[in-house]
Each structure stands twice: as C-alpha cells, then as structure tokens.
Amino acid sequence: MEQIRIVLAEDQTILREGTRHILLEYSDIDVVGEAADGQQALELIERLHPDVAILDIRMPKMGGVEVVRRMHESAPNTRALILTSYDDDEYVLGLMEAGASGYLLKTCQAEELVEAVRTVNSGESVLHPAIAAKVARLWRRRQVSVGDDLKEPLTSREREVLELAAKGLRSKEIGEKLGVSARTVNGHLQSIYVKLGVSSRFAAVMCAASRHWVTLNIEDHGQHGN
Numbered sequence: 167m168e169q170i171r172i173v174l175a176e177d178q179t180i181l182r183e184g185t186r187h188i189l190l191e192y193s194d195i196d197v198v199g200e201a202a203d204g205q206q207a208l209e210l211i212e213r214l215h216p217d218v219a220i221l222d223i224r225m226p227k228m229g230g231v232e233v234v235r236r237m238h239e240s241a242p243n244t245r246a247l248i249l250t251s252y253d254d255d256e257y258v259l260g261l262m263e264a265g266a267s268g269y270l271l272k273t274c275q276a277e278e279l280v281e282a283v284r285t286v287n288s289g290e291s292v293l294h295p296a297i298a299a300k301v302a303r304l305w306r307r308r309q310v311s312v313g314d315d316l317k318e319p320l321t322s323r324e325r326e327v328l329e330l331a332a333k334g335l336r337s338k339e340i341g342e343k344l345g346v347s348a349r350t351v352n353g354h355l356q357s358i359y360v361k362l363g364v365s366s367r368f369a370a371v372m373c374a375a376s377r378h379w380v381t382l383n384i385e386d387h388g389q390h391g392n
Contacts, residue, residue, distance in 0.1 A: 169196040171216040175207035177225045188276045202273050204228025212240045217287050223250040234264040245286045265365040268292035327354045332371045332380035353381045
C-alpha cells in the first residue's frame with residue numbers, strides 16, 4: 167500500500183503532536199515533516215514535496231494563505247488541507263482563491279480528518295458544511311456584478327459535470343453517471359477551471375452557483391467539492 171505523505175504545520179505543539187498521533191494510527195498515512203510556523207512549512211513542502219500539506223491559517227512568520235499561494239508555484243502537486251479554528255470571511259475566500267483543496271474546522275472528528283486527507287489526496291476537495299454555506303454566500307456577493315458571458319462558453323457536457331460536482335459527487339461517481347471515465351471527467355473539470363478563471367472544483371462550483379447555473383446541495387454533500 168502506497169502511503170500518503172503528509173507535512174503537518176501547526177504552531178501549538180500539543181495540537182501538532184496530537185494530530186500527528188491520530189494520523190499515524192492509519193497505515194496508509196505517513197507524516198514526513200512537521201512545522202511550527204508558516205516559513206518552515208513552506209520550506210518542508212518545497213524540499214519534501216508531500217502529497218498533502220495540513221496547514222493552520224494563523225501561524226508565525228507566514229500565514230496559511232501565503233503558504234498555499236506560494237506552494238502552488240514551488241510544489242504544484244502538493245495539495246493543501248486547511249485545519250483551523252478560524253472561519254473568518256477573509257480567510258475562507260482567501261484560501262479558496264489561493265487554491266486550497268480543503269477546509270476543515272478543528273472541531274471535526276479524527277475520522278473526518280483522516281477521510282479528508284484521503285479525499286484531498288485523491289484529487290477531490292473537502293469543505294466543512296458550515297464553511298460551504300459561508301463560501302456560497304461570499305462568492306455570490308463577490309460575483310454579483312459578473313454576468314453570464316464568458317469568452318468561451320461552457321459546453322453542455324461541462325455544465326453536466328458542474329451540476330453533478332455541485333451535488334457532491336466525486337470524479338469517479340460523475341463518470342459513472344455520464345458513462346465516461348474519471349480521467350475524462352477531470353479533463354472536463356480542467357477546461358471548466360480555465361474558462362471560469364478558478365483553480366479548484368469548489369471554486370468552480372461556487373462560481374457556478376453565484377451565476378445560478380447550479381444549486382448547491384450543502385446539507386447532504388457539503389463536505390465535498392475540488
């Protein structure tokens with residue numbers, strides 16, 4: 167079994183150690199580096215190129231938003247999973263726009279964190295239901311002046327993919343619904359990102375929701391996006 171390599175960044179030692187112990191209880195996860203501040207986290211990510219970086223938002227020397235923004239340039243294959251106590255509007259939108267793959271609150275259960283790591287590593291995204299509702303509201307407000315016109319419109323198949331993504335389905339599940347492979351679904355998603363000017367699935371879904379192309383199913387599937 168190939169392990170998911172993790173860099174864990176948390177400035178509170180007891181929380182970092184506790185999270186590490188939780189993760190290491192699972193045989194498919196390995197914590198390859200730990201950081202007590204944002205600068206150290208970025209250096210570890212750039213050196214180790216882990217599969218997933220678990221980051222807090224408020225850290226000494228460099229905040230989570232800046233770490234996510236810079237790691238996408240230096241370690242593009244590392245996915246960022248935010249684990250934090252903060253759900254302030256500025257952080258939520260900032261991290262979404264920076265390209266974080268997931269956003270969990272520290273009130274989550276251990277099993278939720280582990281499942282989120284696996285989900286993010288698979289190329290999907292995770293969004294805490296309370297955060298999903300907030301993001302939808304914030305994105306709608308941000309996009310209120312944006313019309314439905316795009317330089318290149320979405321195809322009917324891309325619209326179908328977006329609608330299913332808004333329902334919380336993962337790429338494999340979307341592919342099964344449409345009778346295509348997960349790889350084909352991911353290809354459609356990449357095209358959608360380019361056309362909408364976003365960098366993640368939940369950003370695409372929120373953008374589509376703000377334009378009233380899709381209806382979010384937050385209550386049932388609020389934790390999944392990309």
